[in-house]
Amino acid sequence: MISIENISKWYGDFQVLTDCTTHVGKGEVVVVCGPSGSGKSTLIKCVNGLEPVQQGRILVEDADVTAKGTNLTRLRSRIGMVFQHFELYPHMSVRENLCLGQQKVLVRSRDEANAKAEALISRVGLLPHIEKFPGQLSGGQQQRVAISRALAMDPIAMLFDEPTSALDPEMINEVLDVMVELAQDGMTMMVVTHEMGFARKVADRVVFMDAGRVVEDRATEEFFGNPESERAQDFLSKILNH
Amino acid sequence: MNYNWNWGVLFEGEYLGWLISGVGWTFAVALAAWVLALAVGVLVGVGRTLPSKPVATLCTAYVELFRNVPLLVQLFLWYFVMPEIVPDDLGRWMKRDMPNPEYVTAVIGLGLYTASRVAEQVRAGINAVGPGLTSAAYANGFSTAQTYRYVLLPISFRLIVPPMTSEFLTIFKNSSLALTIGLLELTAQSQQIAEYTFQGFEAFTAATVIYVVIALGATVIAQTLEKYTRIPGYVGKD
Amino acid sequence: MGDFDLSVIWNNLPFLWQGLQLSLWLTLLAVIGGIILGTGLALMRLSGIMPLALAAAGYVNLIRSVPLILVIFWFYFLVPLALGRPIGGFYSALIAFVMFEAAYYSEIIRAGIQSVRKGQVHAGQATGLSYWQIQRYVVLPQAFRNMIPILVTQGIILFQDTSLVFVVSLRDFMTASSIVARTEGRLAEMYIFAALVYFTICFAGSLFVRRLQKAKTA
Numbered sequence: 031m032i033s034i035e036n037i038s039k040w041y042g043d044f045q046v047l048t049d050c051t052t053h054v055g056k057g058e059v060v061v062v063c064g065p066s067g068s069g070k071s072t073l074i075k076c077v078n079g080l081e082p083v084q085q086g087r088i089l090v091e092d093a094d095v096t097a098k099g100t101n102l103t104r105l106r107s108r109i110g111m112v113f114q115h116f117e118l119y120p121h122m123s124v125r126e127n128l129c130l131g132q133q134k135v136l137v138r139s140r141d142e143a144n145a146k147a148e149a150l151i152s153r154v155g156l157l158p159h160i161e162k163f164p165g166q167l168s169g170g171q172q173q174r175v176a177i178s179r180a181l182a183m184d185p186i187a188m189l190f191d192e193p194t195s196a197l198d199p200e201m202i203n204e205v206l207d208v209m210v211e212l213a214q215d216g217m218t219m220m221v222v223t224h225e226m227g228f229a230r231k232v233a234d235r236v237v238f239m240d241a242g243r244v245v246e247d248r249a250t251e252e253f254f255g256n257p258e259s260e261r262a263q264d265f266l267s268k269i270l271n272h
Numbered sequence: 273m274n275y276n277w278n279w280g281v282l283f284e285g286e287y288l289g290w291l292i293s294g295v296g297w298t299f300a301v302a303l304a305a306w307v308l309a310l311a312v313g314v315l316v317g318v319g320r321t322l323p324s325k326p327v328a329t330l331c332t333a334y335v336e337l338f339r340n341v342p343l344l345v346q347l348f349l350w351y352f353v354m355p356e357i358v359p360d361d362l363g364r365w366m367k368r369d370m371p372n373p374e375y376v377t378a379v380i381g382l383g384l385y386t387a388s389r390v391a392e393q394v395r396a397g398i399n400a401v402g403p404g405l406t407s408a409a410y411a412n413g414f415s416t417a418q419t420y421r422y423v424l425l426p427i428s429f430r431l432i433v434p435p436m437t438s439e440f441l442t443i444f445k446n447s448s449l450a451l452t453i454g455l456l457e458l459t460a461q462s463q464q465i466a467e468y469t470f471q472g473f474e475a476f477t478a479a480t481v482i483y484v485v486i487a488l489g490a491t492v493i494a495q496t497l498e499k500y501t502r503i504p505g506y507v508g509k510d
Numbered sequence: 511m512g513d514f515d516l517s518v519i520w521n522n523l524p525f526l527w528q529g530l531q532l533s534l535w536l537t538l539l540a541v542i543g544g545i546i547l548g549t550g551l552a553l554m555r556l557s558g559i560m561p562l563a564l565a566a567a568g569y570v571n572l573i574r575s576v577p578l579i580l581v582i583f584w585f586y587f588l589v590p591l592a593l594g595r596p597i598g599g600f601y602s603a604l605i606a607f608v609m610f611e612a613a614y615y616s617e618i619i620r621a622g623i624q625s626v627r628k629g630q631v632h633a634g635q636a637t638g639l640s641y642w643q644i645q646r647y648v649v650l651p652q653a654f655r656n657m658i659p660i661l662v663t664q665g666i667i668l669f670q671d672t673s674l675v676f677v678v679s680l681r682d683f684m685t686a687s688s689i690v691a692r693t694e695g696r697l698a699e700m701y702i703f704a705a706l707v708y709f710t711i712c713f714a715g716s717l718f719v720r721r722l723q724k725a726k727t728a
């Protein structure tokens with residue numbers, strides 16, 4: 031469903047991504063990990079065209095994200111994205127956050143949008159908070175709202191950029207539980223995360239990045255069983271012995 | 273649109289002379305007022321951050337007073353009202369014998385007004401250095417004066433170079449208010465040429481171009497200044 | 511100093527009040543016009559469309575280099591010429607103030623837009639909102655919320671600036687005070703009174719701004 035083919039990207043003179051290739055099949059969950067600054071966020075933002083690439087190609091279903099004429103806006107409306115810092119709209123209530131895209135992009139009626147919002151918000155257990163503003167919620171609650179906001183658009187795939195790394199430890203699991211459930215429902219997911227427990231449980235494959243390159247792209251058990259590269263071994267031993 | 277263009281009018285001896293004299297007065301007012309504004313503004317700005325309550329209050333009062341009355345009203349107070357309310361002898365001297373009263377009044381009025389704006393920048397600069405460094409300086413055993421002299425002022429003066437540039441430009445623009453008390457600076461001269469020749473377009477264009485050139489010049493100077501005073505890797509709090 | 515005659519103020523109160531009303535109307539309309547035009551200029555500068563961005567930047571920098579009095583002279587001269595007929599001092603002044611203040615407002619608004627975190631734009635893009643929808647529903651509401659205190663402060667400055675219509679003898683509060691001062695020969699009383707009135711209004715305004723700022727950080 032998502033196929034990233036030999037992409038390279040520069041910020042001025044600085045090359046952030048070098049010849050990266052990977053793919054996410056329908057219903058697959060792929061976890062991307064790697065040291066800080068290795069280009070994970072950049073890679074995932076290229077998938078829905080938030081960041082342009084200079085070389086290579088990215089296909090989502092059959093649309094070419096990197097081609098000139100592509101209607102990016104339309105493509106983005108079909109891919110959900112969840113950010114490290116939630117990025118809920120602070121001036122809108124939870125309900126409004128979930129309805130904005132539905133009404134303005136999918137042109138759903140207000141009732142339809144509301145019904146969808148309420149259904150999704152109760153699934154993550156936050157219905158009592160639906161009229162609150164993001165600033166009145168805990169980090170874990172905000173991230174669950176952000177996931178619901180993305181799901182409200184009925185996405186064909188979901189992108190996550192370190193969804194739990196801005197959270198206090200006790201809130202990480204409430205967010206991961208939602209993500210696990212989503213994976214088990216068959217959602218196509220590409221997840222940048224350092225939560226190796228999550229990766230083991232639901233990931234089909236793990237992509238390991240270092241210095242802008244895809245160093246490993248393997249089935250989950252293989253990756254954890256015997257990572258090939260020294261860098262990946264190093265990385266795993268550091269975060270697993272934590 | 274019915275309009276007879278005549279750019280030549282700007283280069284006729286008489287009118288060209290008016291423009292040049294206007295530019296001269298604009299510089300004379302702006303630069304002298306700037307010196308006054310810097311001197312008073314730095315004192316008042318530092319005063320507002322001092323631990324001494326009465327000093328800080330006094331300086332705050334200065335800023336509030338000068339900032340909340342339009343500059344035009346302030347100029348009229350200095351020019352028309354001041355001679356009336358000072359002791360008679362002084363008032364008589366101000367009205368009759370003071371040399372160049374429009375110029376002196378414009379410099380004092382514009383200078384003291386701009387001082388309140390400079391004071392705000394100085395205070396903001398000092399506050400931006402932050403309590404951490406101040407505590408560090410006191411912990412080093414510095415006195416209040418030493419803390420200001422060696423830590424707060426050197427850092428904050430560099431931080432406020434950009435906003436001070438904009439104040440410097442503002443003083444040139446505000447010097448045009450001197451025309452309300454009869455000083456024939458640049459804007460006044462262009463207006464006068466427009467009235468005498470009916471070539472408003474040419475006259476105002478000339479003044480506009482000169483102001484733009486002054487602004488560009490000041491910007492270039494400021495950028496050079498900024499480059500030489502920048503502290504590597506330090507952009508202020510946050 | 512002893513012969514301060516306050517009755518001169520009392521006797522001319524209706525005339526002065528008319529002048530003050532004109533000042534306040536001019537301020538209000540110029541603030542609204544300036545914010546609308548300033549928002550347009552800011553969006554043009556940030557649009558990434560080169561000709562638009564350059565035109566807006568050129569306009570803003572030009573206006574910011576020249577004194578307001580010169581701008582007032584310009585528009586008093588240009589507006590009747592362009593329209594082919596006089597339209598009255600108030601409208602010429604209003605146009606001059608809107609054109610002038612828009613340059614300052616656009617800088618404030620541009621900074622406000624840039625202060626909205628980039629992630630918010632990404633979030634909007636990721637939902638498939640268009641550029642204008644993101645500005646309209648996500649960025650501008652947050653930017654304006656952050657900017658309200660500065661916008662009000664600029665409004666206070668604008669109110670002070672309106673006194674400059676004195677140079678074209680439009681009867682605002684300043685001109686009215688000065689007319690009374692001259693005809694009654696009471697310069698000291700009238701100008702001190704004018705200063706007090708301006709001070710009271712502007713100081714009250716700045717206290718209000720401080721309240722807004724406190725409410726925001728609280």
Ligand SMILES: Nc1ncnc2c1ncn2[C@@H]1O[C@H](COP(=O)(O)OP(=O)(O)OP(=O)(O)O)[C@@H](O)[C@H]1O
Nearest residue numbers: 041044046064065066067068069070071072073192
């Ligand atoms: N806008 C930008 N301009 C220049 N360089 C950038 C920009 N954004 C990111 N970079 C650089 O690109 C590299 C990759 O950044 P990226 O955010 O993708 O890393 P990451 O793997 O997500 O790291 P982290 O785990 O810290 O989030 C970093 O070295 C970063 O400094």
Ligand SMILES: [Mg+2]
Nearest residue numbers: 070071072192
């Ligand atoms: Mg990242």
